[in-house]
Amino acid sequence: MMEALDMRDDAVDQSAIAAQNALQLIAFSIGEQTYGVEITTVREIRAWNGATPLPNTRDYVRGVINLRGTIVPIFDLRARFGDGKTTPTKNHVVVVMSVGNKWVGILVDAVSDILTVSRDDIHNVPEGNSIDTELLNGIVTHEGRMVGLIDLLAVVSSARADA
Amino acid sequence: MSDLDEFKVTYFDECSELLGELEEIFAVIELGDRDSARINAAFRAVHSIKGGAGAFGFSALVEFAHGYETLMDQVRDGRVSMSDDVVTLCIRANDLLADFVGAARSDAPLAAEHGLAEKLQMAALAEGQAIDGELDDFDFDFTPIAVDLGKDEAETKIEVHTDQFADAPSTDLDGQWEISFRPHAALYARANDPLLLFRELAALGHMSVQAQMLDLPPLADFEPFGVYCLWTISLVSPDLTEAMIREVFEFVEGDCDISVVRLGEQTGTGENDVTVQVAISATDVLDPNINDFLMLSDDEIGAMIEFGEPDDLREAPLVGQETVGASIPQEAIAAGPEAGIPEPTSAKPIVELADEGDRRAVGVQSIRVDLEKVDRVVNMVGELVITQSMLTQQMDETLRTQYTELVRGLEVLAQTTRGLQDSVMAIRAQPVKSVFSRMPRLVRELGLKTGKTIKLEMVGEATEIDKTVIEQLSDPLTHMIRNSADHGIESGAVRLAAGKPEAGTIRLGAEQAGGNILITIEDDGAGINRERVLQVARSRGVVAPDADPTDEQIDQLIFAPGFSTAEAVSDISGRGVGMDVVLSNIRKIGGSVNVRSRPGRGTRMTLRLPLTLAVLDVMLVQVGQSRYVVPLSSIVETIQCSRAAFSRVPSGGQVLHVRGEYVQVIDLAERFELDGARDAESRFLVLCEAEGSHKIALIVDDIMGQQQVVIKSLEENFERVEGIAGGTILGDGNVALIVDVQGLKASDPHRTAA
Structure with missing residues (x-):
């Protein structure tokens, strides 16, 4: 994903560089922490309305929902980060995104904002905990808050494994 | 995709169809039916494949098809007999032809020796008994070229004008033929050119062509694709047979009215300036009786057409030629039985042959549709079915009494939806x-x-x-x-x-x-x-x-x-x-x-x-808080747990004793790690047939009913899940999972014990 974006930076039109260098994020929260995904990957945002649990999958797979006739899996981002399962209420939100050619939903506490940040402001994830480096593409600061950029591919991969 | 590529796609589609047709034809021929109509159809199929291949320049395919076609040509002319060996060779040639088509399609040339042996065999067969190779010239002529008929023919026209022969004695064996050729619009729609046909005819003998404008409309009403012209052709050649003439028109048969009359056979009475329209289907060309047939006086021909059987000739009342000509245009013969036109029963043999020969022209109309488009419709109809059943479920008693019109509307909707579903499924169905x-x-x-x-x-x-x-x-x-x-x-x-x-x-x-x-x-x-x-x-x-x-x-x-x-x-x-x-x-x-x-x-x-893979008949069951569906096709019976005889086996699992068999028991709640909070006695056993006669028994909390569901893939957006064959969307919009009975059997039965 990042590569594709970088390629666009090569464009020669000088006036466009400033805009291209900007990155629009949908920011959402899990507990106190804010995370973001690039806005172009987001397909829709839905209120949590339950999901059909899938047996023999990891605990962060909350199940599947019917999205206008297509079955879409829902991932519990809190559980994916190892903070235990979310206890969803009507106020919880599912962000439906396209990852590769698949559509997936991510269960988060709330969607907070649309942020515009500069690519130059993206920091590398500090080495250390493997969960962080695995699941985050980078970290960006917005209005003094740290926003983790979610690596969607990593989040949804290996969902079955040795459940 | 360029235009040419599109044509190629169409061509290959047609090839597959023609190859299938060949296969079918030879399946029948192999059983001993050496009917000339079939052999002709086979010839046409091979010819069509070759024709297209020539246009696209698939030389290997053309070469092979040509050899095959030549053989078929000899066979249909009776110059090579359709022996079992020839049939076997042809069947083999069909396969090879398919190989060549495949090679042309994938642009991967076959080895040079591919089919060589068969090609040589066919050539040997064809040459060994070939009388002449005159047809080859015609066969290589694929590309329509706009050429003027030229002066030669124009001069010929004067030279051999019909009138000169009008008084010729009936014993004159020098053949003068009069051909009346009236194309239908379909002939032009299939990109046939009468000019090419005339050139073929010109090669057979001295020819003169006369065009007759039917009722040429004023220019303002002129339809570019309309047919306003018919032709009368006279052809003079000493040893011309009707079959040879008919052969020229073989590929436009059914798209035109043709009559071929041997003028020398006329009896020379005053009425003879009327053309007798003998409607003979292409499939009759090889009829050995055809020459005898043509030796008859036209009165006799008229009688025969009306009554079919030569035996009746003497007793048959004479029928005026005009009546015959007018009453039996070819179309009427082909369409006769369907159109309910009264037909003399004795004319039946002709009718059937004509029907066969014109199958493509008058047969079931069809269109080519991308399968993907059909699938999309199938999917949407599936959704419609679900939505409809969801609406029906929403109707409770109070609503029912309150809004009777709405209820009636829903019932109609249900009926229409079902009809729509059946129709869509029928589109996908194939024999x-x-x-x-x-x-x-x-x-x-x-x-x-x-x-x-x-x-x-x-x-x-x-x-x-x-x-x-x-x-x-x-x-x-x-x-x-x-x-x-x-x-x-x-x-x-x-x-x-x-x-x-x-x-x-x-x-x-x-x-x-x-x-x-x-x-x-x-x-x-x-x-x-x-x-x-x-x-x-x-x-x-x-x-x-x-x-x-x-x-x-x-x-x-x-x-x-x-x-x-x-x-x-x-x-x-x-x-x-x-x-x-x-x-x-x-x-x-x-x-x-x-x-x-x-x-x-x-x-x-x-x-x-x-019948179909799109819709599945299922039993809806409750396991814990979730609903699952089990394909009805795999269910043998359901048993109440309270009436079942369970036994323990050393692994800790349970087996069910039913009808003299011991069956492995799988508790779905346990296997799927769900809270099966229900009282064990009130649960149900669903006895399923997994592999062969191998059975497994699934324990579920409740059985909720049967319904039809549309199968949805889990893999589309997720991945395969053990024990689950897919998902489906229930009437309330929620997802239910389909139990993979085979998969459950295959997975380790002791897993849950660990």
Whole structure:
């Protein structure tokens, strides 16, 4: 994903560089922490309305929902980060995104904002905990808050494994 | 995609159709039906393939098709007889032709020697008895070129004008022919050019062509695609036969009215300036009686047309030529039976032949549609069905009494939806014929290979199944027939000794039974050698040494995976090679296989297949808080837990004792790690058939009913989940998971105990 974006930076039109260098994020929260995904990957945002649990999958797979006739899996981002399962209420939100050619939903506490940040402001994830480096593409600061950029591919991969 | 590419795609589509047609034609020819109509149809198919190939420059394909076509041409002219050898060669040529088409399609040239032997064989056959090669010139002429007829023909016209011969004595054997040619719009729509036809005719003798403007409209009303012109052609050549003339028009037959009259045959009375329109279908060209037919006076011809049988000639009342000409244009003959035009019964033979020959012109209209588009409609109709049932579920009693109009509307909606669903499914349905038609050749080849005489009988080829099912059917059928021929049917000597006819018979049948299609493969061979099967099964550990399976269970053993690999097994007089592949293929499409064998009398295998893969009949069950669906096709029966006899086995699992069998029990709540909070006594057992006659019993909390569901893939947005075959959307919009009965069986039964 990042590569594709970088390629666009090569464009020669000088006036466009400033805009291209900007990155629009949908920011959402899990507990106190804010995370973001690039806005172009987001397909829709839905209120949590339950999901059909899938047996023999990891605990962060909350199940599947019917999205206008297509079955879409829902991932519990809190559980994916190892903070235990979310206890969803009507106020919880599912962000439906396209990852590769698949559509997936991510269960988060709330969607907070649309942020515009500069690519130059993206920091590398500090080495250390493997969960962080695995699941985050980078970290960006917005209005003094740290926003983790979610690596969607990593989040949804290996969902079955040795459940 | 360029225009040319698009044409190519169409061409290859047509090729597949034509190849299928060839296959069918030869399946019939092989059975002994050497009807000239079929041979002509085969010739036309090969010619069409060659024609297109020439236009696209597929030289290898053209070359091979040309050889094949030349042979077919000789055959239909009777210069080469359609012996069994020729039939075999042609069938082989069909395969090779398919190879060449495939090579042209994938742009991967075949080896130079591919089909060379057959090509030489065909050439030898064709040349050995060829009388002349005049047709070759015509055959190579693919590209329509706009050429003026030129002065030669124009001069000829004056030279051989019809009038000169009007008074010719009837004994004059120098042939002067008058051809009246009236194209239909369809002829032009198929990109035929009369000019080319006239040039062909000009090659046959002296020709003059006269165009007759019918009622040429004023320019303002002129339709560019309209037909306003018919032609009268006179042709003079000493040794011209009607067949030769008809041959020129062969490919436009059905798209035009043609009459061919030999003027020298006219009796020379005053009425003879009227043209007799003898409507003869292309398929009559090879009729050996045709010359005799033409020797008759036109009064006699008239009588014959009206009454069909030459025997009646003397008694038949004479019919004016005008009446005949007007009453039997070719179209009327072809359309006669359907259109309800009263036909003299004695004219029937002509009618049938014409019908056959014009099949493409007057047959069922069809359009080519991308399968993807149909699938999209199927999917949307599926959604509609769900939405409709959801709406119906929302109607409670209060609403029902309050809004009667709404209820009525919903009922109509339900009906229409069901109709729509059936229609859409019918679009995808295809006759099993497309698979069955490949089998005669297979049996033939197997017969040659094994040295046995094997007959193949097929019934119910018109039975229709969903296209996706049909596609999956070819391999299993091939396998099973190969097994029957290889292991089932005995050699001729053994059969005779057993008091059976020397030729073995394999019967292939298809029929619809409720929501299923039954395909049966039955042979009158030796049956399964149960002793050997059991012995081998024991030695391979497929069956426990102390187990004592019933005959039926032994028969089913041939589907066990362990049976497929061993060489020793294929030696036995039972079966076993690759039958597990058959089973797994049929399973994959939601079907089941059953085998019944009677020692010494034969074996019957029955495939039970779903009509469609898009809609599944299921039982809705409750497990914990979730609803699951179990495919109805795999359910044998349901039992209340309180009435079931459970026993413990050492692994800690449970087995169910039902009807003299012990069946493995799987508690779905346990297996899927759900909270099955319900009282054990009130739960239900769903007895399912998993593999062959192998059963498993699923414990569910409640049975909620039956319904039809549309299968949705989990893999589309997720991945395969163990024990789950897919998902479906219920009336309330929630997702229910489909239990994968086979998968549950396959996974470790002790997993939950750990």
